[in-house]
Amino acid sequence: MAFWTDSLGTEPKRQFRFKVIFPGMPDGGVWYARSATKPTFTVSQSEHKFLNHTFYYPGKVTWNTSTISFADPANPDATGGIMRILASSGYRIPDAGGSAPEDFRTMGKKNSVNSLGDIQIIGLNENGEKNEVWTLHNAFVVGLTLNDYSYESEDLSTVDVELRYDWAGFSNKGTDYAGGGRTGEQDGGITWGALGGNDDVELGSSLGAGAGGVLPPGSGPTSS
Numbered sequence: 545m546a547f548w549t550d551s552l553g554t555e556p557k558r559q560f561r562f563k564v565i566f567p568g569m570p571d572g573g574v575w576y577a578r579s580a581t582k583p584t585f586t587v588s589q590s591e592h593k594f595l596n597h598t599f600y601y602p603g604k605v606t607w608n609t610s611t612i613s614f615a616d617p618a619n620p621d622a623t624g625g626i627m628r629i630l631a632s633s634g635y636r637i638p639d640a641g642g643s644a645p646e647d648f649r650t651m652g653k654k655n656s657v658n659s660l661g662d663i664q665i666i667g668l669n670e671n672g673e674k675n676e677v678w679t680l681h682n683a684f685v686v687g688l689t690l691n692d693y694s695y696e697s698e699d700l701s702t703v704d705v706e707l708r709y710d711w712a713g714f715s716n717k718g719t720d721y722a723g724g725g726r727t728g729e730q731d732g733g734i735t736w737g738a739l740g741g742n743d744d745v746e747l748g749s750s751l752g753a754g755a756g757g758v759l760p761p762g763s764g765p766t767s768s
Contacts, residue, residue: 567661570620
């Protein structure tokens, strides 16, 4: 029975039921995250023309950037957290007269990714349990937006962080992905639902040879 006709049935997902795990931020950003853009992707296409017909073929998948917005408390300082991430990524202010090796550091992907860790956007149900988990793999900061000071406004100060990542892992309860066969409460001996446990399986991780799915590099059964 549909959720809108059964008052005791499963509730739909709600926009306000979520949390963010942002390892590079103080306290993981859990308590002061305001919003999060879910991962999206685009698929390129090639076309072949024949007479007055046009045929299209799918090409490469490109994941789009995601933006997470935080309130900016004085303690822990969200802006300070992002600036520390920038420094850990390798950025150095060009002070005059620097001669130490670290004064010549530049940003690199390894340091940028390590300064953040795997960022997760977690959808919750009414009981605080996980409905779905998006994991941004190899994420690094590509943009920062701070709102302005103004005597005309009493709004909270905010920090918007734009993230680039190589791909997003997705997991939820009972996903059947590309013939993976995940239709029950358990998959590979892992039970879903308990918040904070090792109960997250990345999208496609249950797909073996001949299962019909394509795994990202290094994929396999993982815990979050």
